[in-house]
Amino acid sequence: MHAIRRQTRTRATLAITTAAVLSCGAVIKSEAPAAHAAAAIDPTSYVNIVAHEDDDVLFLNPDLAAPLRAGDPNVTIILTAGEADGSPFTTPATSQADFAAQREDGSRAAYAKMMGLADNWTRQDVIRPTDADYEMDTLVGAPQVKLIFLNIKDGGDPNELDDLTNLNSGADSSISTFVPNNTVVTPTPQVYTKQSLINTLDALLNQFQPTVVRTQQPSDIYNYALDNVDHLAAASFTDQAMASYHGPGGDRHVILEHFRDYADNNMPDNLSSTQRNDKETIFQTYEAHDANAYHYDADSPDPDYKNWPNRQYQRWPAGSAWNATDADGRIEAFAVEDGTVMRWYQTTPGGPWTGPEALATPGGELAPQLSIVRNTDGRLQVFAMQYDSVAGTSNVVTAAQTTPGSSFGGWTNLGNPNGTGDQTGLPAVGVNANGDLQVFAKNYYGGVSTLIQSSPGGSFGTWTDLGGGGGVQDGLSVASDSAGRIQLFAKRCDIPAAQTWGYQIVSCWLAHWSQGTANGTGTWDATEWAKGGISDQPVIGRNQDGRLQVFFRQAGGSDVETVAENSDGSWNMTPVDFSGNGGTGSVAVATNTGADARIFIFERDNSSGVSVTQQSAANGTVNNLWTAMGGLVEDLPAAAVDSNGKVVLTTLGTDGRLDIQTQEAAGAALTFSGWQPVGS
Incomplete structure (x- = not known):
């Protein structure tokens, strides 16, 4: 400086x-x-x-x-x-x-x-x-x-x-x-x-x-x-x-x-x-x-x-999608520590936790944001970005369970969308209607590139540039809608006129790419939704009726806002603000089960703890009343629903260990257990 x-x-x-x-x-x-x-x-x-x-x-x-x-x-x-x-x-x-x-x-x-x-x-x-x-x-x-x-x-x-x-x-x-x-x-x-x-x-x-x-x-x-x-x-x-x-x-x-x-x-x-x-x-x-x-x-x-x-931004935000549900209903959580991926998991569905178990070391450093997805054969697969700051390289790498519910094998290097360089973005992965996994990552020029499995559970093809026009930021979010079409949301920003030390703020908006039909090629939405109104990466949740809903932080402050899919598959892109308790970074979302299933939204708040709110009813509006859950957490929380229908919140504590809070009873009540360390 x-x-x-x-x-x-x-x-x-x-x-x-x-x-x-x-x-x-x-x-x-x-x-x-x-x-x-x-x-x-x-x-x-x-x-x-x-x-x-x-x-x-x-x-x-x-x-x-x-x-x-x-x-x-x-x-x-x-x-x-x-x-x-x-x-x-x-x-x-x-x-x-x-x-x-x-x-x-x-x-x-x-x-x-x-x-x-x-x-x-x-x-x-x-x-x-x-x-x-x-x-x-x-x-x-x-x-x-x-x-x-x-x-x-x-x-x-x-x-x-x-x-x-x-x-x-x-x-x-x-x-x-x-x-x-x-x-x-x-x-x-x-x-x-x-x-x-x-x-x-x-x-x-x-x-x-x-x-x-x-x-x-x-x-x-x-x-x-x-x-x-x-x-x-x-x-x-x-x-x-x-x-x-x-x-x-x-x-x-x-x-x-x-x-x-x-x-x-x-x-x-x-x-x-x-x-x-x-x-x-x-x-x-x-x-x-x-x-x-x-x-x-x-x-x-x-x-x-x-x-x-x-403002404060991490170079590679850890994101809030670092847990997944195993083939038999056990929640697994993954985080980058000591240069590799650590794994914690429930020993029985809805039961106690064990871990951490270290996956193989991939070589070089791993950026902290992970994307976890389940193959059609039930095996979980982890995707990450590996980089070398001296050599100036970055690549997407992946490791999968050898059999459903078991330990993980070694890492496979999926390469770089541009072939070389250090601008590979953090991967996000979706599942096509035919079972093929599809990887998305920001490329060198600020567009998005993708690569797809040749068959469910098989090897991956070559990188294809999807465009995006430049200005896409790290932190893509991917989900499939009720018709099986992959939907991708990103924070995209104007490109400043001059890349100098001087101050030149730009406007950012919610960028949207979607498949027109299941397993299709997909296109970008030309509309700059919520332009000037988004600061941090978007996260996709799912309503009880299957409609997708996107959550993101407001620019100029830290309120949480949302846009939702309509019943016909189109999107209502007029943001609805539902306040918040401050803080930065993406929110975590999970939808509980049952007739009154609601989306729960968690944020890392002003106090570096976690606050929570939820929909007022299944498929309804989101409450603007937030409840502080306390604690001092080091990174963004993630959320899932266990086999008992309870929402489970996972986070990394300041001691580097996994902490959880679990709903005391399945349903809509915002009553949680308090922070509990799990594993060792």
């Missing part, structure tokens, strides 16, 4: 007098005791890895603040010093060394603000005998909150352009750090090789034992604002370090999340007023120390800094 500082703030710094040795072999110089000397494992713990001092508060928030305030351990690792070329917006101009120091001040102030504590930190020089030193700061009054500054040179430093990127690509074999003014670290530039930086991040991950790791986007999004190269490199280095970290104590319960950065420039606002106001207050606390951010916010014709606090 290009950022600066408006004023200097006096540091609250404790004297550096003594040294203690950590279990990882590093030496900390400070009069405070060494943190994590015993490397105790906490049930919930976060590590954020970002390029610059403001990237976390701008792009990872509001998800950043909620667990901090809940008291969960949080370590944020900032890779670069952020010095750029100093700030030209002060008189006199701020030097690189002062600017880097001031941005660190801003980071400390923002975290103290989030915690409601004084801006008072213990600052430590971590001396590493075989590698580069770094600074680790601990918030006084909240020792579980730490900031780590590696101080690699910023990609915008005119003396050493794109150091982090060049190190990652191999163009540079080593790079040096930058020394901010008033640093507590030895005032001599240190050196990183690619492997030593990966080793440093891996050592920190293993020291702090996170259950959730957050970082930035490792690849640009074609046709939308190009990202800062430091952001992309920071995410790629995080991916590489994660290959050697396997969760607290090696239990594999670790979630990796990537967040969009400059690609947010073109997206509509998607935070509730409560979340926007909180995020703005946090960012303004940082901004008071960064003259570049203040300048762009107040004076620039491209006021990105003013608008970023209004």
Whole structure:
């Protein structure tokens, strides 16, 4: 991020007098005791890895603040010093060394603000005998909150352009750090090789034992604002370090999340007023120390800094369709953890759960959104997007049960709609009337491509471009209507005139592709439904009478809206708003059974918990009264109906384990069991 500082703030710094040795072999110089000397494992713990001092508060928030305030351990690792070329917006101009120091001040102030504590930190020089030193700061009054500054040179430093990127690509074999003014670290530039930086991040991950790791986007999004190269490199280095970290104590319960950065420039606002106001207050606390951010916010014709606090998007949202019902009626849930797919399932229909069971490792990283479908022979099949941020590749991969209800076989690579590159979208899968599975994915140019099984349960053919006109965003939703025709819905957006850093918001709408007849080729609906009114990915539900219904978040806020299929198969595309309790991301839906079967709608809300509402009657309107179910969930919920007719809500907890809530009795009542961890 290009950022600066408006004023200097006096540091609250404790004297550096003594040294203690950590279990990882590093030496900390400070009069405070060494943190994590015993490397105790906490049930919930976060590590954020970002390029610059403001990237976390701008792009990872509001998800950043909620667990901090809940008291969960949080370590944020900032890779670069952020010095750029100093700030030209002060008189006199701020030097690189002062600017880097001031941005660190801003980071400390923002975290103290989030915690409601004084801006008072213990600052430590971590001396590493075989590698580069770094600074680790601990918030006084909240020792579980730490900031780590590696101080690699910023990609915008005119003396050493794109150091982090060049190190990652191999163009540079080593790079040096930058020394901010008033640093507590030895005032001599240190050196990183690619492997030593990966080793440093891996050592920190293993020291702090996170259950959730957050970082930035490792690849640009074609046709939308190009990202800062430091952001992309920071995410790629995080991916590489994660290959050697396997969760607290090696239990594999670790979630990796990537967040969009400059690609947010073109997206509509998607935070509730409560979340926007909180995020703005946090960012303004940082901004008071960064003259570049203040300048762009107040004076620039491209006021990105003013608008970023209004939104948060993940690069690859996890979606809300990650569970399915087995051939014998058992619910199964799947999530990406520790670089592969984990599986939890009921041991008997409607009964207890077991798991997680790890599927084979596909190689490379998996994006978190999965599509689960049941073949005509009863076998469940999982589809995912596998990527390599260093090689710049991405492919759709799939794995299936060897027999119905059994374990899964290995992965099959279904390739890339464009043959090569890193722009493959997240797959969504439907079932044709003849039993063939059909895979859909966003392609390089922002259209949609598809590939179809040659026969039910058989191999897949080649990718075919369905068009779509560009601007399709990740998060497709697919279902078959009562006539057996596949219907696909997507969030599609205008393409900005210029893919630059500058702010240029575009309008997004509900795009619709459907088969004219069962097993047909299908066409796109030319109408830009709800244009300017959609922010997050749509989700398809099914009414008791078989009609499909689509749910999505409203742009400019976070209300949930819906459109429904008519009895003749046409669509009423006038959105109906039924409010919500805030939050971001797609909703989860499930339709219970019986004569009074209603669609239940779940959302991740303002508090990072879950709220629920439902139709007022079978096939009826949706209530705008939401019930908070509590909890602190890390990702979007999914829902299904068990063999007893009860709605079961599944979610990943902040500890990386599966949590569920089950209806206390089948029917329309919004009475659930409360959160229960299942499996191990």
